[in-house]
Amino acid sequence: MKQTVATPGSLLLPGGHTLTSGQTLTTIEVAYETFGALDAEKANAILVCHALSGDSHVADGPDATGQPRDGWWSDLVGPGRAVDTDRYFVVCANVLGGCSGTTGPGSEDPATGRPYGLRFPLVTIEDMADVHAALLDSLGIDRLLAVVGGSMGGMQALAFARRYPGRCASVLAIATTWRLGAQAIAFNEVGRTAILGDPSFRGGDYYDEGQPRHGLAIARMIGHITYLSDDSMRAKFGRRLREREEHAFEFVTEFEVESYLAYQGRKFVERFDANTYLYMTKAMDYFDLSTGFPSLAGAVDGIDARFLVLSFSSDWLFPTYQSRELVDALKAVGAEVSFAEIESPYGHDAFLLEPVEQARFIEPFLSSVYAAEGVAS
Amino acid sequence: MKQTVATPGSLLLPGGHTLTSGQTLTTIEVAYETFGALDAEKANAILVCHALSGDSHVADGPDATGQPRDGWWSDLVGPGRAVDTDRYFVVCANVLGGCSGTTGPGSEDPATGRPYGLRFPLVTIEDMADVHAALLDSLGIDRLLAVVGGSMGGMQALAFARRYPGRCASVLAIATTWRLGAQAIAFNEVGRTAILGDPSFRGGDYYDEGQPRHGLAIARMIGHITYLSDDSMRAKFGRRLREREEHAFEFVTEFEVESYLAYQGRKFVERFDANTYLYMTKAMDYFDLSTGFPSLAGAVDGIDARFLVLSFSSDWLFPTYQSRELVDALKAVGAEVSFAEIESPYGHDAFLLEPVEQARFIEPFLSSVYAAEGVAS
Numbered sequence: 001m002k003q004t005v006a007t008p009g010s011l012l013l014p015g016g017h018t019l020t021s022g023q024t025l026t027t028i029e030v031a032y033e034t035f036g037a038l039d040a041e042k043a044n045a046i047l048v049c050h051a052l053s054g055d056s057h058v059a060d061g062p063d064a065t066g067q068p069r070d071g072w073w074s075d076l077v078g079p080g081r082a083v084d085t086d087r088y089f090v091v092c093a094n095v096l097g098g099c100s101g102t103t104g105p106g107s108e109d110p111a112t113g114r115p116y117g118l119r120f121p122l123v124t125i126e127d128m129a130d131v132h133a134a135l136l137d138s139l140g141i142d143r144l145l146a147v148v149g150g151s152m153g154g155m156q157a158l159a160f161a162r163r164y165p166g167r168c169a170s171v172l173a174i175a176t177t178w179r180l181g182a183q184a185i186a187f188n189e190v191g192r193t194a195i196l197g198d199p200s201f202r203g204g205d206y207y208d209e210g211q212p213r214h215g216l217a218i219a220r221m222i223g224h225i226t227y228l229s230d231d232s233m234r235a236k237f238g239r240r241l242r243e244r245e246e247h248a249f250e251f252v253t254e255f256e257v258e259s260y261l262a263y264q265g266r267k268f269v270e271r272f273d274a275n276t277y278l279y280m281t282k283a284m285d286y287f288d289l290s291t292g293f294p295s296l297a298g299a300v301d302g303i304d305a306r307f308l309v310l311s312f313s314s315d316w317l318f319p320t321y322q323s324r325e326l327v328d329a330l331k332a333v334g335a336e337v338s339f340a341e342i343e344s345p346y347g348h349d350a351f352l353l354e355p356v357e358q359a360r361f362i363e364p365f366l367s368s369v370y371a372a373e374g375v376a377s
Numbered sequence: 378m379k380q381t382v383a384t385p386g387s388l389l390l391p392g393g394h395t396l397t398s399g400q401t402l403t404t405i406e407v408a409y410e411t412f413g414a415l416d417a418e419k420a421n422a423i424l425v426c427h428a429l430s431g432d433s434h435v436a437d438g439p440d441a442t443g444q445p446r447d448g449w450w451s452d453l454v455g456p457g458r459a460v461d462t463d464r465y466f467v468v469c470a471n472v473l474g475g476c477s478g479t480t481g482p483g484s485e486d487p488a489t490g491r492p493y494g495l496r497f498p499l500v501t502i503e504d505m506a507d508v509h510a511a512l513l514d515s516l517g518i519d520r521l522l523a524v525v526g527g528s529m530g531g532m533q534a535l536a537f538a539r540r541y542p543g544r545c546a547s548v549l550a551i552a553t554t555w556r557l558g559a560q561a562i563a564f565n566e567v568g569r570t571a572i573l574g575d576p577s578f579r580g581g582d583y584y585d586e587g588q589p590r591h592g593l594a595i596a597r598m599i600g601h602i603t604y605l606s607d608d609s610m611r612a613k614f615g616r617r618l619r620e621r622e623e624h625a626f627e628f629v630t631e632f633e634v635e636s637y638l639a640y641q642g643r644k645f646v647e648r649f650d651a652n653t654y655l656y657m658t659k660a661m662d663y664f665d666l667s668t669g670f671p672s673l674a675g676a677v678d679g680i681d682a683r684f685l686v687l688s689f690s691s692d693w694l695f696p697t698y699q700s701r702e703l704v705d706a707l708k709a710v711g712a713e714v715s716f717a718e719i720e721s722p723y724g725h726d727a728f729l730l731e732p733v734e735q736a737r738f739i740e741p742f743l744s745s746v747y748a749a750e751g752v753a754s
Binding site for chain 2: 022186197221239253255261262278282
């Protein structure tokens with residue numbers, strides 16, 4: 001099998017970018033990677049949008065540091081995969097507000113020469129979509145074959161389609177929602193409260209002293225519980241104790257599930273910026289595809305694209321009923337939409353853990369769009 | 378309607394109490410309240426066991442301070458209620474390890490003259506049941522008409538029945554489980570991690586300086602999400618903003634659900650001890666009714682009592698399937714068991730919020746047991 005070469009890129013968007021909030025960013029740097037080759041007609045481009053803790057490294061290959069690293073969706077994106085990089089040109093960019101190369105709260109504020117911290121303006125999913133569009137401009141891509149995303153990435157895909165209704169032939173919205181419900185907002189808020197109240201947070205200006213590890217770990221632990229399902233946790237951990245037969249009768253990590261969460265928390269704080277966690281969760285909470293329209297149907301009316309919507313049966317964070325609401329709205333305006341709820345025990349994480357089931361829908365859908373766009377397949 | 382007079386009591390259990398852990402407590406003080414009157418045959422006593430954050434004040438009336446205060450289950454316990462204090466003698470005690478009068482980590486350690494803090498031994502649900510039994514001894518009650526509890530209280534009811542299989546004519550196990558699953562343990566562990574990592578925790582010796590408010594509030598916020606259901610949160614809060622029409626684009630409380638959680642967190646730290654939160658959640662995590670037996674059926678075999686098991690359809694913290702496992706085990710050993718899953722949108726909190734539906738099962742069940750025990754009704 002051919003190796004896809006990940007091509008890292010960096011784009012500097014100059015000029016005053018006005019955000020949804022009305023605030024401006026003087027410059028925005030965008031860290032992105034491309035996989036595969038853009039064809040002569042520039043008609044085989046697919047934009048993949050990453051989730052909360054993701055980055056531009058969607059497929060295997062060397063990342064921006066030159067070191068080989070597994071892609072976060074390499075089972076679905078790569079040579080011969082459902083998103084076939086032998087056929088398609090895949091673009092993936094770290095989102096605005098992120099901490100993996102694109103301008104975010106940890107970036108240098110040109111006004112002060114120091115990291116923005118909480119002086120970084122709040123960004124929305126729509127702002128992220130606008131930056132993606134500017135990146136595509138710079139790559140000379142007028143129209144995408146598809147905009148694809150899972151979870152927060154799916155929100156970006158939907159926002160992109162609404163803001164640029166003629167710029168994508170198709171939209172793949174996976175394990176996502178057109179807006180979060182109260183429970184998901186509540187979990188995000190507890191995570192933010194944990195970060196904001198950590199004494200090491202220092203009002204967001206912690207870059208010299210080290211970040212609020214405790215608060216960020218708490219947020220990540222909560223997140224991980226919501227990414228799994230009760231079923232999958234029972235199957236994975238049950239009530240098994242770690243490295244012991246009997247209870248310790250002390251406040252120590254003893255159940256395997258405790259050890260797993262502690263490990264996930266520790267690992268996350270090594271690679272992710274707490275401020276970005278605040279900004280990403282807020283962007284997700286704010287996102288409502290229907291904002292500015294009388295209804296969700298009104299919001300999706302006029303998007304000239306085919307839709308593939310996938311949800312997972314055990315995903316209680318982005319539950320199927322929310323995907324159905326989106327599908328119903330699309331159908332109401334006559335959009336061409338395919339929808340499947342994939343049976344899986346893996347909860348929200350299924351969009352990362354169930355490549356085979358997803359590929360069964362994604363591969364033929366993309367092939368069909370590719371053919372319909374008039375490109376020889 | 379007659380007022381039930383709550384009679385507060387305090388019992389000092391002397392001698393070296395050996396706990397499940399093998400550790401001993403030299404003295405245990407038990408804060409309890411009784412409601413109604415014990416009949417001449419001492420045959421109308423019902424022990425109600427409280428949940429994680431409850432106390433002995435199960436029904437309305439003056440509490441230990443002499444001030445009138447609403448009981449935490451006053452819709453179900455009181456004159457003319459399902460647990461009718463005109464007919465039954467209701468006993469409710471703050472649990473061992475609690476912070477509402479019964480000896481717990483905030484109590485004075487006789488060895489040092491200072492609060493125990495984390496030197497307090499870990500207690501189990503079984504230890505709580507043993508202290509309840511000692512309290513009944515002191516009240517001259519050999520046999521209960523019923524032992525009743527919701528949530529952690531239901532665990533105590535089950536543990537009491539198993540340890541004192543001839544001492545209760547019936548067991549009412551409501552919104553509870555014979556053991557927690559991995560997801561519930563995980564949520565408890567995140568709450569504990571938040572408390573233990575709060576710099577104000579000081580290894581549990583915070584009683585002079587003030588308790589770890591931030592960590593305890595986080596734990597309570599997580600708890601509250603798990604006590605509700607997605608449906609009830611959507612109905613109660615949706616995506617409504619509090620006192621504003623538009624997003625703030627700041628890290629402030631703006632969704633109503635955020636405001637609710639923040640309020641619940643603040644309120645809780647005023648009345649509840651963080652160390653007790655650690656001890657209660659650990660006791661719940663450890664609880665497994667089948668421990669020491671080859672199976673759950675083996676554990677409940679020989680309990681000479683009638684059972685009423687109630688679960689709630691939207692309770693995902695103590696899900697119905699766990700109640701069914703208990704019911705199946707009871708049936709397997711020929712126990713007399715009634716079971717109902719009550720349809721409710723209120724999640725785990727339904728055991729506090731659905732008195733009418735519960736009363737429909739509890740009132741006739743208790744009346745039947747009362748009659749069968751040979752007491753004129």
